[in-house]
Amino acid sequence: MQHLADSPLAPLTTLRLGGPARRLYEATTTAELVAVVRDADDHGTPLLLVGGGSNLLIGDEGFDGTVVRIATKGHSLSAAGLLSSDAGVRWDHLVETAVDAGLAGIEFLSGIPGSAGATPIQNVGAYGQEVSETIALVEVYDRQTGRMDMLDPSECGFAYRTSIFKGDTRYVVLRVHFQLHAADGQSAPVKYAEVARTLGIEPGERVPLATARDTVLGLRRGKGMVLDEADHDTWSAGSFFTNPILTEAAFADLERRAAERLGAGAEPPRYAAGEGLAKTSAAWLIERAGFTKGYGTGPARISTKHTLALTNRGSAKSEDLLALAREVRDGVREAFGVELVNEPVFIGAEL
Secondary structure (H helix, E strand, O other): OOEEEEEEOHHHOOOOOOOEEEEEEEEOOHHHHHHHHHHHHHOOOOEEEEOOOOOEEEOOOOEEEEEEEEOOOOEEEOOOOEEEEEOOOEHHHHHHHHHHOOEEOOHHHOOOOOEOOHHHHHOOEEOOEEHHHOEEEEEEEEOOOOEEEEEOHHHOOOEOOEOOOOOOOOEEEEEEEEEOEEOOOEOOOOOOHHHHHHHOOOOOOOOEHHHHHHHHHHHHHHOOOOOOOOOHHHOEOOOOEOOOEEEHHHHHHHHHHHHHHHOOOOOOOOEEOOOOEEEOOHHHHHHHOOOOOOOOOOOEEEOOOOOOOEEEOOOOOHHHHHHHHHHHHHHHHHHHOOOOOEOOEEEOOOO
């Protein structure tokens, strides 16, 4: 593999933000990927792995180390519905492959940017589905032992938008295996109310796989969540904040604050999140704290289509986006006592 010195990283991210890398490699095979990781570890060189760059915010100073763009492209589909993919394959291509084959399990994850290898790291989810529901095995390189390994779902620590891979550099995801199922061309039962309303059906009903995919793509486009070079609303990292999971006491305090601020009829959304816990909507909190669609006057603003997306309007720096994120986070905390947590991974940047 050849490497580029002082190469800009902004073009490798959907936010189009970030300074240069000291060295940048592109790994097109798993062997190349493992080799460059081993070399960096042997020399004590800081290492950053980049897939689709859709969940990544790199600071303006860049990364003083080795960056590897994962561009592995192999994937296959077995007769038993096992969809196996190298880490670098574009995620939405896999969803399209599954839908075209009449296999259900990831159709409501259509249009999500990024690569297959990133999906277990973030436990990617949307519209009532999470990849952890279909992941059968994750092939990894263990930087601690120097060996390849296979992890089953019980070893991956999957939880809401997280896993053992997130925030821990021990494992490099090389390949992911998804177990899908034949369902007579029908989707999994529709769980998400917005999808059901759009389809004109009741939650729990099923629709043709292609209909489910087209519906989700339409919903995502309407929120600026399908990548489009010409649309700055898509120059984002998707949802910038995760939906908060609160204790019962914290949710009761949120209800009290909402009533005081917005009136007795204002009720924050509540979703099941396990015993003694409640999940609420980050978008609801942001909007009602005064940060509406299009908020901002500088080069970084809230999307005009979706309150959860913080966007680069074309000339932003990373610090511009971080300043906006801090303003939103602090405003929500002051208004409702809830601490928003960023969903993208930060490299050389912090809130």
